[in-house]
Amino acid sequence: MRITIDRDRCIGAGQCVLAAPAVFTQDDDGLVTLLPGHEDAAGDPGVRDVPMSCPVQAVALADD
Template identity: 70%
Template sequence: MRITIDQDVCIGAGQCALTAPEVFTQDDDGFSALLPGREDGAGDPLVREAARACPVQAIKVADD
């Protein structure tokens, strides 16, 4: 699984960090970021739910 965050689209709503806190966080400016070493999601079942929860669809999840 590969996770990408479109930083140009992200509005910093934080739904990803609330939904999958083991994978997502917010950077110093309040925008979505992946936790170090979690770029592949490591099979976390909440990653896809976090992508769906994003109000602006800034998160994309692709199967490798």
């Protein structure tokens, strides 16, 4: 499962970090960043909820 993030859309709401703190973090400006090595996050159950919980649809998932 491949994660794509759109930092131009992100408003720093932090829902992605709450849902999957092992995968997402926020930079100094509060914008979403993937933690290193987590572009493929099939093993993290919290990731599936993130596209729905992000208020601006800045996170997308695609099956490989």
